[in-house]
Amino acid sequence: MAMTITEKILAKAAGKDKVVPDQLINANIDIIMCHDVTTPPAISMLAEKAIDKVFDREKIVVTPDHFQPAKDIKSAELHKRLDDWAKRHNIKHYYKLGRAGVCHALLPEQGHIRPGEVIIGGDSHTCTYGAFAAFSTGVGSTDLAAALATGELWFKVPASIKFVLAGSLSHGVYSKDVILAVIARIGVDGALYRAMEFVGPALAEMSMEARMTITNMAIEAGAKNGIIGFDNVTKQYLDEHLKDKTDYTVYESDDDAEYISVEQFDCAEIEPMVALPHLPSGGVPITECAGKAMDQAYIGSCTNGRIEDLRIAAKIFKGKQAAIRTLIVPATPVIWKQAKDEGLFDIFYDAGCVISAPTCGACLGGFMGILAAGEKCISTTNRNFVGRMGSPKSEVYLASPATAAASAIEGKLTDPRGYI
Amino acid sequence: MAKAHVYKRDHINTDEIMPARYLNTDDRAELAKHCLEDLDSDFVNKVEAGDCIVAGEDFGCGSSREHAVWAIRTVGVQTVIAKSFARIFYRNAINNGFYLIELPAALEKISDGDELEIDYKNGLIKNKTAGIDIKFNPLPDFALEIINAGGLLNHITTKMK
Numbered sequence: 221m222a223m224t225i226t227e228k229i230l231a232k233a234a235g236k237d238k239v240v241p242d243q244l245i246n247a248n249i250d251i252i253m254c255h256d257v258t259t260p261p262a263i264s265m266l267a268e269k270a271i272d273k274v275f276d277r278e279k280i281v282v283t284p285d286h287f288q289p290a291k292d293i294k295s296a297e298l299h300k301r302l303d304d305w306a307k308r309h310n311i312k313h314y315y316k317l318g319r320a321g322v323c324h325a326l327l328p329e330q331g332h333i334r335p336g337e338v339i340i341g342g343d344s345h346t347c348t349y350g351a352f353a354a355f356s357t358g359v360g361s362t363d364l365a366a367a368l369a370t371g372e373l374w375f376k377v378p379a380s381i382k383f384v385l386a387g388s389l390s391h392g393v394y395s396k397d398v399i400l401a402v403i404a405r406i407g408v409d410g411a412l413y414r415a416m417e418f419v420g421p422a423l424a425e426m427s428m429e430a431r432m433t434i435t436n437m438a439i440e441a442g443a444k445n446g447i448i449g450f451d452n453v454t455k456q457y458l459d460e461h462l463k464d465k466t467d468y469t470v471y472e473s474d475d476d477a478e479y480i481s482v483e484q485f486d487c488a489e490i491e492p493m494v495a496l497p498h499l500p501s502g503g504v505p506i507t508e509c510a511g512k513a514m515d516q517a518y519i520g521s522c523t524n525g526r527i528e529d530l531r532i533a534a535k536i537f538k539g540k541q542a543a544i545r546t547l548i549v550p551a552t553p554v555i556w557k558q559a560k561d562e563g564l565f566d567i568f569y570d571a572g573c574v575i576s577a578p579t580c581g582a583c584l585g586g587f588m589g590i591l592a593a594g595e596k597c598i599s600t601t602n603r604n605f606v607g608r609m610g611s612p613k614s615e616v617y618l619a620s621p622a623t624a625a626a627s628a629i630e631g632k633l634t635d636p637r638g639y640i
Numbered sequence: 641m642a643k644a645h646v647y648k649r650d651h652i653n654t655d656e657i658m659p660a661r662y663l664n665t666d667d668r669a670e671l672a673k674h675c676l677e678d679l680d681s682d683f684v685n686k687v688e689a690g691d692c693i694v695a696g697e698d699f700g701c702g703s704s705r706e707h708a709v710w711a712i713r714t715v716g717v718q719t720v721i722a723k724s725f726a727r728i729f730y731r732n733a734i735n736n737g738f739y740l741i742e743l744p745a746a747l748e749k750i751s752d753g754d755e756l757e758i759d760y761k762n763g764l765i766k767n768k769t770a771g772i773d774i775k776f777n778p779l780p781d782f783a784l785e786i787i788n789a790g791g792l793l794n795h796i797t798t799k800m801k
Contacts (some may be wrong), residue, residue, distance in 0.1 A: 257663050257705065258704065258705065261666040269793050269794075271797070271800075286663070287663075298666070342704065343703075344704040358704040359728065359731065360706035361666075361671060361729060362706060362732065362792050362793060365793060366792050369796070370799075374782070408651050409650075409651065409699065409701065409726070413727050434749060442701060442726060442727065499651060549753075584663075585659065586660055603702060603703075605653045605655040605702060607656070607680050608655050608660075631723075
C-alpha cells in the first residue's frame with residue numbers, strides 16, 4: 221500500500237511494514253539533540269527515577285546554545301549540570317564553548333543528520349532536519365528523558381499535507397519569504413499535528429541551507445514535522461558533511477500516497493515577506509508594510525544564521541551604514557570562521573553592526589540584544605510572539621536576511637529588491 | 641469546585657505562559673511565580689489551587705518548553721480546557737500526568753469566574769454558575785494509561801522493571 225516519506229520512515233523505525241495516519245507506534249530513535257534549557261530538567265528527572273544510563277552514547281548530540289556563553293549564574297548552573305552529565309556518560313558528540321553552536325545549524329553542519337533516520341530534540345525547531353529527508357520533531361523534557369534512557373518514543377503517525385512549490389523565486393526573494401507566505405496562508409495551526417511535505421521545482425533551485433529555513437518553521441504552522449525529499453543537492457551536502465557514519469537509506473513518497481490536502485504555491489508570485497506582530501502567520505508583502513520605523517535589526521538564529529544568510533546580508537551592507545543597532549549572530553563557530561575568512565566581518569564592522577558569538581541569544585529573549593518596551597526589531601528569526609525578544613511591549617517583525625539588512629540600512633521596513 | 645479563568649484568545653503560546661527570560665532555571669516554584677505573565681500579569685495573584693484555565697484554539701503553541709506545563713501545574717491549576725491544543729504542549733501535559741480537556745465549545749459554555757465541577761471519568765463538566773452540564777470526550781486510552789501511571793517516566797520505569 222502507498223505511503224508518504226514520513227510514513228515510510230516511521231514504519232521502518234517502528235519495525236513495521238506499514239503505518240497509517242493516527243496509528244500509535246513506538247519508534248526507535250537514531251539521534252537525540254540536547255541543549256542547555258530542556259536537557260538539564262530531563263537529566264534531573266532521570267536521576268529522580270534512579271536511571272543513570274543513556275541508551276547509546278554515540279547517538280546523542282549535546283550543544284549548549286540558548287544561554288551560551290552563560291549569561292548569568294543560573295544559566296551557568298544549567299550548563300554545569302549538562303556538562304557533568306555529558307562527561308559522566310562519555311557522550312561522544314559533546315560540543316563545548318568554542319565548538320558549540322545553535323543546535324539546528326550545528327547538527328547538519330557536523331554531519332549528524334542522515335536521510336531516513338528519526339531524530340528528536342528537546343527544542344521545537346528540531347523539525348529543521350526534515351530538510352534532509354529525515355523524520356525529525358521537537359519534544360519536551362519528559363520525552364527527552366524517556367528517549368535518552370530507552371532509545372524509543374511513542375508517536376502518533378501524522379497525516380501529511382503536500383505543499384507544491386512551483387515556479388522559480390524572483391530576484392530578492394528567498395526561502396524565508398516562501399515559508400512566511402505558506403504560514404500566512406494556512407495559519408499558525410494550519411498544519412496542527414500534520415507532516416508538512418514540501419515538493420516542487422522551486423526546491424530544486426534551493427541550497428540545503430535555504431531548505432532548512434523552510435522546514436525550520438514547520439512548527440510555526442503547528443506541524444509535527446516538515447520534510448523535503450532527497451536529491452542531488454542533499455547528496456552533495458551529505459558527501460561534504462557526513463563523517464563517521466556515511467551510509468543512509470533514502471525514502472520517497474509513493475506517487476499514489478494519500479495526503480489530507482494539497483497546497484499549491486507559485487513561487488514566482490511571492491514577494492519579500494514580513495510577518496507582522498504577534499504571530500508568524502502575520503506575513504504580508506514588504507510592499508504593504510514598507511516604511512515602518514525599526515529600532516533594531518537581528519540577523520541570526522536556527523532559521524537564518526547560516527553562512528548563506530550572512531553572505532546575503534553582507535552583500536547588501538557592503539559600503540553602506542546601518543541606521544539602527546544591528547546584531548549579526550553567526551549560528552556556529554564554523555560559520556563564524558567562514559564569515560571572517562570571507563571578509564564579511566569587515567563589511568559588517570564598516571556598516572556599524574556588532575558581531576556576536578554563536579548563540580540563540582535574543583531570538584528567544586535570552587540575552588545579547590533584548591528589546592525595551594515600545595521598541596521594534598526586524599529579525600531573521602522564527603517567532604514574533606508577545607515578549608519573544610524582550611519586553612512584552614516590544615514588537616518583532618520576521619523577514620529574510622536581505623529584508624533585515626535593507627531595513628537596517630534605512631532604519632525602517634525596506635524592500636530589499638532596491639539593494640540587490 | 642474549580643474557578644474558571646477564561647482567556648478568549650487563540651494561539652496562547654508557551655512564550656506567554658512561561659517567558660524565556662525565566663528559563664535560566666528549571667526550579668518549579670521559581671517558574672510558577674511567572675506563570676502566564678505575558679498574557680495576564682495578575683494571573684498568579686488570582687489563581688487558587690484547583691482552578692482551571694479556559695482558552696480558544698491551539699493552546700500552548702510555540703516552544704517545546706515543558707516549563708509551561710510545570711508552571712501551570714505548580715500554581716495549582718487542575719486542568720486546561722481549550723478548543724484545541726498545540727501538539728507538543730499536549731504531549732508534555734500527558735507525559736506529566738496532567739489532564740487536558742479539549743472542548744470546541746469552551747468559550748461559549750464557560751465564562752470567566754464560573755464555578756466548575758469536573759468528572760474526568762465520565763467526561764462531564766458541571767458549570768454550577770451557568771447551571772449547565774457540558775460533555776467532553778475523555779482522553780484516549782493510551783493517554784490515560786500514561787496519566788494513570790503518573791506520567792511517562794513512571795510508565796516506562798514500570799515497564800523497564
